[in-house]
Amino acid sequence: MLKITANTSKVYDILIGSNLIKDCGKYISEVVNPCKAMIVTDSNVGPLYADAVKEALCSAGFDVYIHTFEAGEKNKNIETVYNITLSLAENGFNRKDIVVALGGGVCGDMAGFASSIYMRGIRFIQVSTSILSDIDSSVGGKTGCDLPVGKNLIGAFHQPELVVIDTNVLTTLPKHFYNDGMGEAIKYGVIAPSDLMDKICDDIDIEQLIFECVDIKRKVVENDEKEQGERKLLNFGHTLGHAIEKYYNFDKYTHGEAVAIGMCMISDAAFANGYCDKTVGDKIRIACKRFSLPTECDAPIEELSKIALSDKKSTSSGIDFVLPRTVGKCEIVNIKKEDILPFLKKGIK
Numbered sequence: 001m002l003k004i005t006a007n008t009s010k011v012y013d014i015l016i017g018s019n020l021i022k023d024c025g026k027y028i029s030e031v032v033n034p035c036k037a038m039i040v041t042d043s044n045v046g047p048l049y050a051d052a053v054k055e056a057l058c059s060a061g062f063d064v065y066i067h068t069f070e071a072g073e074k075n076k077n078i079e080t081v082y083n084i085t086l087s088l089a090e091n092g093f094n095r096k097d098i099v100v101a102l103g104g105g106v107c108g109d110m111a112g113f114a115s116s117i118y119m120r121g122i123r124f125i126q127v128s129t130s131i132l133s134d135i136d137s138s139v140g141g142k143t144g145c146d147l148p149v150g151k152n153l154i155g156a157f158h159q160p161e162l163v164v165i166d167t168n169v170l171t172t173l174p175k176h177f178y179n180d181g182m183g184e185a186i187k188y189g190v191i192a193p194s195d196l197m198d199k200i201c202d203d204i205d206i207e208q209l210i211f212e213c214v215d216i217k218r219k220v221v222e223n224d225e226k227e228q229g230e231r232k233l234l235n236f237g238h239t240l241g242h243a244i245e246k247y248y249n250f251d252k253y254t255h256g257e258a259v260a261i262g263m264c265m266i267s268d269a270a271f272a273n274g275y276c277d278k279t280v281g282d283k284i285r286i287a288c289k290r291f292s293l294p295t296e297c298d299a300p301i302e303e304l305s306k307i308a309l310s311d312k313k314s315t316s317s318g319i320d321f322v323l324p325r326t327v328g329k330c331e332i333v334n335i336k337k338e339d340i341l342p343f344l345k346k347g348i349k
Protein backbone atom coordinates (compact mmCIF):
# COMPACT_ATOMS: atom_id res chain seq x y z
CA MET A 1 0.00 0.00 0.00
CA LEU A 2 1.22 3.50 -0.85
CA LYS A 3 0.46 6.45 1.41
CA ILE A 4 0.49 10.20 0.87
CA THR A 5 -0.22 12.72 3.63
CA ALA A 6 -1.91 15.96 2.63
CA ASN A 7 -0.96 18.89 4.86
CA THR A 8 -3.85 21.26 4.22
CA SER A 9 -6.02 23.05 6.79
CA LYS A 10 -6.79 19.47 7.76
CA VAL A 11 -4.06 16.85 7.66
CA TYR A 12 -5.22 13.59 6.12
CA ASP A 13 -3.87 10.46 4.51
CA ILE A 14 -4.51 9.14 1.04
CA LEU A 15 -4.11 5.35 0.87
CA ILE A 16 -3.52 3.73 -2.51
CA GLY A 17 -3.45 -0.02 -3.11
CA SER A 18 -5.30 -3.09 -4.28
CA ASN A 19 -8.09 -4.64 -2.21
CA LEU A 20 -8.21 -1.78 0.29
CA ILE A 21 -12.02 -1.80 0.45
CA LYS A 22 -11.95 -5.12 2.30
CA ASP A 23 -10.10 -3.46 5.20
CA CYS A 24 -11.43 0.07 4.86
CA GLY A 25 -13.28 -0.18 8.21
CA LYS A 26 -9.94 -0.65 9.94
CA TYR A 27 -8.35 2.31 8.15
CA ILE A 28 -11.36 4.52 8.83
CA SER A 29 -11.46 3.53 12.52
CA GLU A 30 -7.86 4.73 12.81
CA VAL A 31 -9.00 8.29 12.07
CA VAL A 32 -12.59 8.29 13.38
CA ASN A 33 -13.94 6.52 16.45
CA PRO A 34 -16.76 4.07 15.63
CA CYS A 35 -20.02 5.99 15.15
CA LYS A 36 -22.87 6.08 12.66
CA ALA A 37 -21.59 5.93 9.08
CA MET A 38 -23.69 6.77 6.03
CA ILE A 39 -22.34 5.20 2.85
CA VAL A 40 -23.35 7.52 0.01
CA THR A 41 -23.05 5.80 -3.34
CA ASP A 42 -24.56 5.73 -6.83
CA SER A 43 -26.74 3.16 -8.58
CA ASN A 44 -23.79 1.63 -10.48
CA VAL A 45 -21.17 1.48 -7.75
CA GLY A 46 -23.52 0.64 -4.85
CA PRO A 47 -24.56 -2.81 -6.10
CA LEU A 48 -20.92 -3.70 -6.73
CA TYR A 49 -19.17 -2.48 -3.59
CA ALA A 50 -21.53 -1.08 -0.93
CA ASP A 51 -21.94 -4.45 0.82
CA ALA A 52 -18.18 -4.94 1.08
CA VAL A 53 -17.72 -1.45 2.51
CA LYS A 54 -20.64 -2.00 4.88
CA GLU A 55 -19.18 -5.28 6.10
CA ALA A 56 -15.75 -3.70 6.62
CA LEU A 57 -17.25 -0.80 8.56
CA CYS A 58 -19.51 -3.05 10.66
CA SER A 59 -16.63 -5.27 11.66
CA ALA A 60 -14.75 -2.17 12.80
CA GLY A 61 -17.71 -1.27 15.04
CA PHE A 62 -19.56 1.32 12.91
CA ASP A 63 -23.35 1.50 12.74
CA VAL A 64 -23.82 1.55 8.97
CA TYR A 65 -26.52 3.03 6.70
CA ILE A 66 -26.55 3.24 2.91
CA HIS A 67 -27.92 6.05 0.74
CA THR A 68 -27.97 5.37 -3.02
CA PHE A 69 -28.68 7.96 -5.71
CA GLU A 70 -29.15 7.57 -9.46
CA ALA A 71 -25.71 7.59 -11.16
CA GLY A 72 -24.61 10.27 -13.60
CA GLU A 73 -23.63 13.92 -13.91
CA LYS A 74 -27.26 14.84 -14.67
CA ASN A 75 -28.07 13.94 -11.07
CA LYS A 76 -25.28 16.07 -9.62
CA ASN A 77 -27.78 18.62 -8.44
CA ILE A 78 -29.15 20.21 -5.31
CA GLU A 79 -32.05 17.75 -5.10
CA THR A 80 -29.65 14.81 -4.75
CA VAL A 81 -27.64 16.74 -2.16
CA TYR A 82 -30.87 17.60 -0.31
CA ASN A 83 -31.87 13.91 -0.30
CA ILE A 84 -28.51 12.94 1.21
CA THR A 85 -28.93 15.47 4.02
CA LEU A 86 -32.52 14.32 4.56
CA SER A 87 -31.37 10.73 4.83
CA LEU A 88 -28.80 11.80 7.44
CA ALA A 89 -31.44 13.66 9.45
CA GLU A 90 -34.02 10.87 9.24
CA ASN A 91 -31.48 8.39 10.52
CA GLY A 92 -30.48 10.58 13.44
CA PHE A 93 -26.97 11.52 12.30
CA ASN A 94 -25.22 14.20 14.35
CA ARG A 95 -21.90 16.05 14.21
CA LYS A 96 -20.00 13.08 15.68
CA ASP A 97 -21.03 10.81 12.80
CA ILE A 98 -19.53 10.39 9.35
CA VAL A 99 -20.38 10.18 5.67
CA VAL A 100 -18.49 7.70 3.49
CA ALA A 101 -18.53 8.67 -0.18
CA LEU A 102 -18.23 5.48 -2.23
CA GLY A 103 -17.93 6.24 -5.92
CA GLY A 104 -16.43 8.50 -8.55
CA GLY A 105 -16.22 12.27 -8.72
CA VAL A 106 -19.96 12.85 -8.91
CA CYS A 107 -20.52 10.92 -5.69
CA GLY A 108 -17.52 12.41 -3.86
CA ASP A 109 -18.45 15.97 -4.81
CA MET A 110 -22.03 15.62 -3.60
CA ALA A 111 -21.43 13.49 -0.51
CA GLY A 112 -18.66 15.93 0.44
CA PHE A 113 -20.92 18.93 -0.13
CA ALA A 114 -23.78 17.37 1.85
CA SER A 115 -21.28 16.74 4.68
CA SER A 116 -20.11 20.34 4.56
CA ILE A 117 -23.62 21.73 5.09
CA TYR A 118 -25.32 19.09 7.25
CA MET A 119 -25.39 20.50 10.79
CA ARG A 120 -22.87 23.10 9.55
CA GLY A 121 -20.37 20.39 8.74
CA ILE A 122 -19.75 16.75 9.59
CA ARG A 123 -16.73 14.64 8.74
CA PHE A 124 -16.47 12.58 5.59
CA ILE A 125 -14.31 9.90 4.04
CA GLN A 126 -13.65 9.35 0.34
CA VAL A 127 -13.61 5.77 -0.92
CA SER A 128 -12.77 6.53 -4.51
CA THR A 129 -13.73 4.18 -7.35
CA SER A 130 -12.97 5.95 -10.66
CA ILE A 131 -9.62 7.01 -12.12
CA LEU A 132 -10.82 10.59 -12.24
CA SER A 133 -11.67 10.70 -8.57
CA ASP A 134 -8.54 8.70 -7.64
CA ILE A 135 -6.22 11.25 -9.20
CA ASP A 136 -8.22 14.41 -8.94
CA SER A 137 -11.56 14.96 -7.25
CA SER A 138 -11.10 12.86 -4.09
CA VAL A 139 -8.15 15.00 -2.99
CA GLY A 140 -8.17 18.72 -2.31
CA GLY A 141 -11.51 19.36 -0.64
CA LYS A 142 -13.53 20.91 -3.47
CA THR A 143 -17.10 19.71 -3.10
CA GLY A 144 -20.32 20.82 -4.73
CA CYS A 145 -22.96 20.26 -7.35
CA ASP A 146 -24.24 21.74 -10.60
CA LEU A 147 -26.96 24.30 -11.28
CA PRO A 148 -29.09 24.14 -14.44
CA VAL A 149 -27.04 27.09 -15.77
CA GLY A 150 -23.60 25.64 -15.14
CA LYS A 151 -21.34 23.05 -13.56
CA ASN A 152 -20.12 23.17 -9.96
CA LEU A 153 -21.71 26.55 -9.31
CA ILE A 154 -22.50 25.80 -5.68
CA GLY A 155 -20.17 24.13 -3.28
CA ALA A 156 -17.76 24.41 -0.41
CA PHE A 157 -14.18 23.63 0.49
CA HIS A 158 -14.44 20.66 2.84
CA GLN A 159 -11.45 18.37 3.29
CA PRO A 160 -11.99 14.64 3.93
CA GLU A 161 -10.65 12.78 6.99
CA LEU A 162 -9.16 10.05 4.81
CA VAL A 163 -9.07 9.01 1.16
CA VAL A 164 -9.06 5.31 0.29
CA ILE A 165 -8.15 4.44 -3.30
CA ASP A 166 -8.65 0.77 -4.12
CA THR A 167 -7.12 0.04 -7.52
CA ASN A 168 -8.94 -3.32 -7.77
CA VAL A 169 -12.30 -1.68 -8.32
CA LEU A 170 -10.98 -0.17 -11.55
CA THR A 171 -11.59 -3.59 -13.16
CA THR A 172 -15.31 -2.79 -13.27
CA LEU A 173 -14.94 0.87 -14.31
CA PRO A 174 -16.25 1.13 -17.90
CA LYS A 175 -13.35 1.61 -20.36
CA HIS A 176 -14.77 4.91 -21.49
CA PHE A 177 -14.53 6.38 -17.97
CA TYR A 178 -11.08 4.89 -17.51
CA ASN A 179 -9.87 6.76 -20.60
CA ASP A 180 -11.72 9.84 -19.44
CA GLY A 181 -9.75 9.87 -16.19
CA MET A 182 -6.51 9.47 -18.10
CA GLY A 183 -7.24 12.88 -19.65
CA GLU A 184 -6.59 14.36 -16.18
CA ALA A 185 -3.42 12.25 -15.81
CA ILE A 186 -2.11 13.82 -19.03
CA LYS A 187 -2.86 17.23 -17.51
CA TYR A 188 -0.58 16.45 -14.54
CA GLY A 189 2.11 15.34 -16.99
CA VAL A 190 2.07 18.80 -18.56
CA ILE A 191 1.82 21.00 -15.46
CA ALA A 192 4.46 19.42 -13.23
CA PRO A 193 8.08 18.41 -13.81
CA SER A 194 8.34 14.61 -13.81
CA ASP A 195 8.60 11.74 -16.26
CA LEU A 196 4.86 11.21 -15.92
CA MET A 197 4.14 11.98 -19.56
CA ASP A 198 6.62 9.31 -20.70
CA LYS A 199 5.08 6.83 -18.28
CA ILE A 200 1.58 7.63 -19.54
CA CYS A 201 2.75 6.90 -23.08
CA ASP A 202 4.58 3.77 -21.96
CA ASP A 203 3.47 0.74 -19.95
CA ILE A 204 1.58 1.96 -16.95
CA ASP A 205 1.75 0.68 -13.40
CA ILE A 206 -1.61 2.12 -12.40
CA GLU A 207 -0.86 2.25 -8.68
CA GLN A 208 2.33 4.21 -9.31
CA LEU A 209 0.59 6.49 -11.78
CA ILE A 210 -2.17 7.31 -9.29
CA PHE A 211 0.47 7.91 -6.62
CA GLU A 212 2.38 10.37 -8.79
CA CYS A 213 -0.73 12.26 -9.90
CA VAL A 214 -2.06 12.52 -6.34
CA ASP A 215 1.32 13.70 -5.13
CA ILE A 216 1.32 16.52 -7.69
CA LYS A 217 -2.20 17.50 -6.64
CA ARG A 218 -1.20 17.33 -2.96
CA LYS A 219 1.68 19.76 -3.47
CA VAL A 220 -0.43 22.22 -5.42
CA VAL A 221 -3.30 22.11 -2.92
CA GLU A 222 -0.97 22.45 0.08
CA ASN A 223 0.47 25.63 -1.42
CA ASP A 224 -2.87 27.12 -2.42
CA GLU A 225 -5.87 25.41 -0.84
CA LYS A 226 -8.45 28.04 -1.85
CA GLU A 227 -7.24 28.57 -5.43
CA GLN A 228 -5.80 32.06 -5.20
CA GLY A 229 -2.83 31.29 -7.44
CA GLU A 230 -0.92 28.05 -8.02
CA ARG A 231 -4.02 25.82 -7.79
CA LYS A 232 -5.17 27.42 -11.02
CA LEU A 233 -2.51 25.29 -12.75
CA LEU A 234 -4.89 22.36 -12.29
CA ASN A 235 -7.18 24.12 -14.77
CA PHE A 236 -4.82 23.43 -17.67
CA GLY A 237 -7.04 22.58 -20.65
CA HIS A 238 -10.13 23.25 -18.55
CA THR A 239 -11.13 26.77 -19.64
CA LEU A 240 -11.69 25.54 -23.19
CA GLY A 241 -12.67 22.07 -21.94
CA HIS A 242 -15.56 23.46 -19.91
CA ALA A 243 -16.61 25.65 -22.85
CA ILE A 244 -16.61 22.57 -25.11
CA GLU A 245 -18.71 20.57 -22.63
CA LYS A 246 -21.19 23.42 -22.46
CA TYR A 247 -21.27 24.10 -26.21
CA TYR A 248 -22.42 20.50 -26.77
CA ASN A 249 -24.87 20.66 -23.83
CA PHE A 250 -22.83 18.10 -21.84
CA ASP A 251 -24.05 15.51 -24.33
CA LYS A 252 -21.25 14.86 -26.78
CA TYR A 253 -18.04 14.88 -24.76
CA THR A 254 -17.39 13.75 -21.20
CA HIS A 255 -15.22 15.92 -18.94
CA GLY A 256 -11.92 14.15 -19.67
CA GLU A 257 -12.59 14.17 -23.41
CA ALA A 258 -13.39 17.87 -23.44
CA VAL A 259 -10.28 18.58 -21.36
CA ALA A 260 -8.22 16.54 -23.85
CA ILE A 261 -9.44 18.74 -26.71
CA GLY A 262 -8.95 21.85 -24.53
CA MET A 263 -5.33 20.87 -23.77
CA CYS A 264 -4.58 20.42 -27.48
CA MET A 265 -6.22 23.72 -28.45
CA ILE A 266 -4.54 25.80 -25.77
CA SER A 267 -1.15 24.22 -26.52
CA ASP A 268 -1.55 25.07 -30.22
CA ALA A 269 -2.46 28.65 -29.25
CA ALA A 270 0.49 28.83 -26.84
CA PHE A 271 2.80 27.63 -29.63
CA ALA A 272 1.37 30.08 -32.18
CA ASN A 273 1.82 32.95 -29.70
CA GLY A 274 5.41 32.05 -28.87
CA TYR A 275 5.01 30.48 -25.42
CA CYS A 276 6.24 26.99 -26.26
CA ASP A 277 7.40 24.89 -29.15
CA LYS A 278 5.24 22.60 -31.24
CA THR A 279 6.37 19.39 -29.51
CA VAL A 280 4.19 20.18 -26.48
CA GLY A 281 0.97 19.86 -28.50
CA ASP A 282 2.40 16.87 -30.37
CA LYS A 283 3.17 15.00 -27.14
CA ILE A 284 -0.26 15.74 -25.69
CA ARG A 285 -1.89 14.42 -28.87
CA ILE A 286 0.10 11.18 -28.74
CA ALA A 287 -0.90 10.63 -25.11
CA CYS A 288 -4.57 11.44 -25.83
CA LYS A 289 -4.69 9.06 -28.76
CA ARG A 290 -3.29 6.28 -26.59
CA PHE A 291 -6.49 6.49 -24.52
CA SER A 292 -8.83 7.09 -27.47
CA LEU A 293 -9.37 10.68 -26.33
CA PRO A 294 -10.40 13.22 -28.98
CA THR A 295 -7.94 15.98 -29.85
CA GLU A 296 -10.21 18.33 -31.80
CA CYS A 297 -13.86 19.23 -32.23
CA ASP A 298 -15.98 21.20 -34.67
CA ALA A 299 -17.16 23.90 -32.23
CA PRO A 300 -16.39 27.38 -33.65
CA ILE A 301 -13.67 29.12 -31.66
CA GLU A 302 -15.79 32.32 -31.54
CA GLU A 303 -18.47 30.40 -29.63
CA LEU A 304 -16.00 28.71 -27.29
CA SER A 305 -14.37 32.01 -26.48
CA LYS A 306 -17.80 33.56 -25.76
CA ILE A 307 -18.72 30.71 -23.43
CA ALA A 308 -15.34 30.90 -21.70
CA LEU A 309 -15.90 34.61 -21.03
CA SER A 310 -19.23 33.86 -19.35
CA ASP A 311 -17.61 31.20 -17.12
CA LYS A 312 -17.45 31.70 -13.35
CA LYS A 313 -13.66 31.89 -13.55
CA SER A 314 -13.63 34.81 -15.98
CA THR A 315 -13.15 38.25 -14.38
CA SER A 316 -13.51 41.83 -15.56
CA SER A 317 -9.80 41.81 -16.41
CA GLY A 318 -10.09 38.71 -18.60
CA ILE A 319 -9.27 35.05 -18.09
CA ASP A 320 -6.33 33.37 -16.37
CA PHE A 321 -5.20 30.81 -18.93
CA VAL A 322 -2.76 28.06 -18.06
CA LEU A 323 -0.21 28.03 -20.87
CA PRO A 324 2.46 25.37 -21.35
CA ARG A 325 6.10 26.44 -21.60
CA THR A 326 7.32 22.86 -21.96
CA VAL A 327 5.95 19.45 -21.04
CA GLY A 328 6.31 19.69 -17.26
CA LYS A 329 6.02 23.46 -16.85
CA CYS A 330 3.05 25.75 -17.25
CA GLU A 331 2.43 29.40 -16.51
CA ILE A 332 -0.73 31.26 -15.48
CA VAL A 333 -1.24 34.14 -17.91
CA ASN A 334 -4.07 36.65 -17.69
CA ILE A 335 -5.35 37.40 -21.17
CA LYS A 336 -7.53 40.49 -21.58
CA LYS A 337 -11.09 39.96 -22.80
CA GLU A 338 -10.51 41.57 -26.17
CA ASP A 339 -7.29 39.62 -26.77
CA ILE A 340 -8.70 36.15 -26.07
CA LEU A 341 -10.27 35.41 -29.45
CA PRO A 342 -7.26 36.58 -31.50
CA PHE A 343 -4.96 34.62 -29.17
CA LEU A 344 -6.91 31.40 -29.62
CA LYS A 345 -7.53 31.93 -33.33
CA LYS A 346 -3.83 32.13 -34.00
CA GLY A 347 -3.51 28.49 -32.87
CA ILE A 348 -6.01 27.25 -35.42
CA LYS A 349 -4.53 26.17 -38.71
Ligand SMILES: NC(=O)c1ccc[n+]([C@@H]2O[C@H](COP(=O)([O-])OP(=O)(O)OC[C@H]3O[C@@H](n4cnc5c(N)ncnc54)[C@H](O)[C@@H]3O)[C@@H](O)[C@H]2O)c1
Binds near residue numbers: 171
Ligand atom coordinates in the same frame (compact mmCIF):
# COMPACT_ATOMS: atom_id res chain seq x y z
N1 LIG B 1 -13.83 18.14 -6.65
C1 LIG B 1 -12.87 18.23 -7.55
O1 LIG B 1 -11.76 18.72 -7.27
C2 LIG B 1 -13.12 17.68 -8.92
C3 LIG B 1 -12.04 17.55 -9.82
C4 LIG B 1 -12.29 16.99 -11.06
C5 LIG B 1 -13.57 16.56 -11.40
N2 LIG B 1 -14.59 16.71 -10.49
C6 LIG B 1 -15.94 16.22 -10.81
O2 LIG B 1 -15.90 14.80 -10.95
C7 LIG B 1 -16.99 14.40 -11.75
C8 LIG B 1 -16.54 13.32 -12.72
O3 LIG B 1 -16.04 12.22 -12.00
P1 LIG B 1 -16.16 10.73 -12.56
O4 LIG B 1 -15.63 10.67 -13.94
O5 LIG B 1 -15.59 9.84 -11.53
O6 LIG B 1 -17.73 10.56 -12.72
P2 LIG B 1 -18.78 9.57 -12.03
O7 LIG B 1 -18.69 9.63 -10.56
O8 LIG B 1 -20.08 9.85 -12.65
O9 LIG B 1 -18.26 8.13 -12.49
C9 LIG B 1 -18.29 7.78 -13.85
C10 LIG B 1 -19.20 6.57 -14.10
O10 LIG B 1 -18.54 5.39 -13.68
C11 LIG B 1 -19.30 4.69 -12.71
N3 LIG B 1 -18.32 4.11 -11.81
C12 LIG B 1 -17.45 4.76 -10.98
N4 LIG B 1 -16.60 3.90 -10.43
C13 LIG B 1 -16.93 2.67 -10.90
C14 LIG B 1 -16.39 1.36 -10.70
N5 LIG B 1 -15.30 1.14 -9.96
N6 LIG B 1 -17.01 0.31 -11.31
C15 LIG B 1 -18.10 0.52 -12.11
N7 LIG B 1 -18.62 1.73 -12.37
C16 LIG B 1 -18.03 2.78 -11.77
C17 LIG B 1 -20.24 5.71 -12.12
O11 LIG B 1 -21.41 5.11 -11.62
C18 LIG B 1 -20.52 6.60 -13.34
O12 LIG B 1 -21.51 5.99 -14.14
C19 LIG B 1 -17.53 15.65 -12.43
O13 LIG B 1 -18.75 16.00 -11.87
C20 LIG B 1 -16.48 16.71 -12.12
O14 LIG B 1 -17.03 18.02 -12.01
C21 LIG B 1 -14.38 17.25 -9.28
Ligand SMILES: [Zn+2]
Binds near residue numbers: 238
Ligand atom coordinates in the same frame (compact mmCIF):
# COMPACT_ATOMS: atom_id res chain seq x y z
ZN1 LIG C 1 -11.03 18.17 -14.61
